[in-house]
Amino acid sequence: MNTDQEKIIGPEFLNRPVLTVAEELIGNHICRKIAGEVERHIITEVEAYDGQEDKACHAHKGRTPRNTIMFGPAGNWYIYLCYGMHWLLNIVTGPENYPAAILFRGIKNTTGPGRLTKRLQIDKSQNEKTASPQSGLWLEGATGQSQSIQIERTPRIGIGYAGKHWANVPYRFVMKG
DNA sequence: TAAGTGATCTCT
DNA sequence: GAGATCACTTAA
Numbered sequence: 001m002n003t004d005q006e007k008i009i010g011p012e013f014l015n016r017p018v019l020t021v022a023e024e025l026i027g028n029h030i031c032r033k034i035a036g037e038v039e040r041h042i043i044t045e046v047e048a049y050d051g052q053e054d055k056a057c058h059a060h061k062g063r064t065p066r067n068t069i070m071f072g073p074a075g076n077w078y079i080y081l082c083y084g085m086h087w088l089l090n091i092v093t094g095p096e097n098y099p100a101a102i103l104f105r106g107i108k109n110t111t112g113p114g115r116l117t118k119r120l121q122i123d124k125s126q127n128e129k130t131a132s133p134q135s136g137l138w139l140e141g142a143t144g145q146s147q148s149i150q151i152e153r154t155p156r157i158g159i160g161y162a163g164k165h166w167a168n169v170p171y172r173f174v175m176k177g
Numbered sequence: 178t179a180a181g182t183g184a185t186c187t188c189t
Numbered sequence: 190g191a192g193a194t195c196a197c198t199t200a201a
Contacts, residue, residue, distance in 0.1 A: 047196070081184055
């Protein structure tokens with residue numbers, strides 16, 4: 001018997017290598033409750049940021065007030081303002097004290113991390129919250145669908161400053177079609 | 178192609 | 190406290 005609880009993606013799913021989690025998130029659902037109405041969107045594009053060695057990861061220079069949440073346990077949201085006007089949404093993954101997160105870059109019919117958060121009405125009020133129906137923002141598994149999708153891997157976007165190696169590793173996952 | 182926009186971080 | 194930086198979007 002599948003209850004709603006069993007479909008929710010929580011720390012058990014997220015506390016694994018960030019690349020594995022990122023790839024498996026494609027095709028699943030991001031869920032948002034706004035004024036009592038629940039919306040579900042298919043995840044089509046994500047990027048992985050993997051630990052302090054990853055020069056593109058916000059935590060690569062060590063712990064700061066902003067990125068402390070990434071050092072915490074998996075399953076929390078990391079949301080920050082980019083270029084002064086765009087909120088970017090990440091989910092923390094991996095074990096405690098290992099800073100890794102996945103950036104949500106696109107959902108069905110909406111491409112771009114800044115547009116995604118605008119579409120879902122996400123801002124810093126969700127930052128550091130746990131992904132769960134109680135916080136109004138969570139992830140659900142789309143069982144049955146994920147077997148038929150095709151995933152493409154490409155280098156990440158907009159991180160040329162990270163150096164030749166880290167700017168070229170294929171840590172971006174996009175749903176084909 | 179370029180400019181808008183403001184929190185955060187790294188120096189003084 | 191000041192200046193540089195930045196995981197983007199939009200309008201031309």
